[in-house]
Amino acid sequence: VTTPGIGASGIMGVALEVTSGTYLAPTKFVPFTAESLQWQQDTNWRRPIRNTPGLVGASPGNGHVEGDISIEALSDVLPYFLMATRATVAKTGAAPYTYTATPSAIAVPQKTLSITIVRNGVTFGYTGVTIGDWHLTIDNSTLMFTCSALGTAEASQSTPTGIVWPTSVPFGAGNYTYQIPTATQVFDADTFDFESNDNPTVQFRLKNALGAQFVSFGESEATIKTDRDFTSRAEYDAWKTLTAKSITFVASKGASESITITAPVAVVDTYEVAIGGQGDLVRASITYQCAIDGTGKHYQVIVVTPTENVV
């Protein structure tokens, strides 16, 4: 028993599972801004008719893990989460290490995560965690990674000790190069939001333990949302003609640390321009759908990190 605690004492750590669903203690501790991972169970509340009007009892229903995680997109942390997406992550180089995440048609991720969360000194171990819907987005000038996670099971675990925190610093103002189309830098955008939604589904099977069996991916939908100053009809007309272009967003602190997001075939899906009021800048709100290129990829994320050697 402890006294009441606040979020500041929270700890999150991740490990790439060797056997999906089998808990591993953290190998990487993750500074995070918010989390809402929860064990969810679909209890069967029994109401058989037996001459009583009340609840008779409960029997176990399917259970799984679900929730959101928000972290700063640190170059040494991001590869761990990317490996639990539908992207296949390839590592090259050494200090700096380059991780290239390319989506593939797999049904389950390359690796699942064990995520350990300590809340007020009490430790929760979530297993079989898959990242099925995730964003790389600019929030208050910082590149953030937010995701919706699904997992197979949860259990109490021993509280981690000897915690080692990364000392890396997030990307911020002055670190960004936004290219629309690729190789042409634009200076009229103030928002960027890349989303990959692989429509994950928790899969339950008949078995002798509580929890889901695995998490499967569905169709993959990648989009980019951005707001730009409206100065010409060029992009507007490209929308009407469905003219595709490559878009690249680079967050970089030099050759040894960067995150590059590329959508090789981006097609405008929605284009909104309006005058909201006398004093409002005339701006365009644009959503791009990411289609596949000649190699079959509809996006690619390349992370260059000076330190992290993810196994």
Next chain:
Amino acid sequence: MYHLKLNLPNMAKGAEVEIDGLGVFRNGHEYEIEPHMAESFRNSHARSVPTFGDDGSFTQERVLGPTLLQTFKDNPSITVTTVEEKKGDEDK
């Protein structure tokens, strides 16, 4: 005094890491940890243990966290050993 050695396989040699409650160190390097730093480490991991009364009130006792040796006893990547202080060190 303690001797600290870092060998984190998931970090490049020379990469900076922060050991929770102890400070920033470089992977692959070795350090001497002064007693006051070790004490500070225990303080940073201290917790309050409440004792509840019958009327719902509670009092708290502050319990220091584990020592460096206890914390890293089974850690394959961070090794901590005790270093005997030489006689007369205190007079220097």
